[in-house]
Amino acid sequence: MFLIIFASAAPLIGGSETHLDAIQFIVDARRSVAYYSYQTIQGPPRDDNVHASPCLSLRHSVFLNILRQEIWSAFYHQRPFRLPIAPYRDYNISSPTNDFVWTNRMSLWVADLLLFCFGDQKHMDVDEKMQRWASLKATELKWVTQPPPAFKPIYYQDRDPAVGQYFPTIWHMNGCQVTGAQHVELGRILLALSDPTRSPPLERAGMQSDTLAEELRIITRRLCGLAVSNPNHPAALVTATVGISVCGKYFNDAAEQDALVRILVHLESEYAWPTETTVSTLRSHWAMTT
């Protein structure tokens, strides 16, 4: 039996213990590991009977939700990823599949990157670190050179700051593709921050090199562009916010800084997702660095 202490359900309010820490979800070992495996991320077929018990497809959906929540949380707080991922990770699998499976595959890749960036790499020697990073980077390169055809944007336009357009326009056919594309950008941020070929390699976001800062700005602009260009998918604003919280400090242009803040304010006022803390943290940082 594999005990998942539902630490991911424990609130993050100052690390205090609450009653949710008492929850222990006992999941069968074979099934629990399979949920976070690239090979089987597509999950079981949907149950025809909505009242089926156990309802394996609902369980799989919940586990996918947990995966995304943990990705956001680990990224935002820059801490280790806390869910078990299957140890055998072969990202070369590129069998044609639907948008949902592709997005879940890339989400798993981001989870693996989080595991590497804020956890595993501390215990690796230089060669191991390089090998692992290269393997994760290869997945990103494959996405660039052989992307799933459906994920090509149906419309793209470069940003034009001169007319107040600070982010590129990137239209996708559905919210799932937007989520997948944004997770690829989150992965790119993690790859840039953990690049062992850079000197010195960085584990946490910090203003250390101009080329790194520029690379992070470019990625963040795409992340924001995906959110702004696809307003029918407001969850994209949350993913953009996660990226802005980590990379917003690299933006020096005042007008661009305001554009980032507008996204954060819009998310809070229209969808009640709190961003005041992120806004004030960014403003303090920008004030110190001008």
Place this chain on the structure above:
Amino acid sequence: MFCPVLRYAIYTLAAGHLARLAWYQRRSTEVITKEGIVLTGITPHTAIRYHDTCISYLMAISKDPAEEFNEDVLAAATILRLYEEIDGMVARHSTP
């Protein structure tokens, strides 16, 4: 519904969301509305009450060896986590 844990988890998240939305949009939680309908029973403390009720059902399940954790309870815990993460973000901003 057959699963009070899931029911109250959904109520918790929804009540918290409506109260926060009212605050962010009008800086007031005196009147909370949804699509033009005034929700007189919802205050900023409603979510906390629903949360307490949900947790008490959850504790009851965890203590009863005859009960087992099913997908509904797992879904409820996921919903609760979202509520508590958001609530934590609000609390961190309010704490001096």
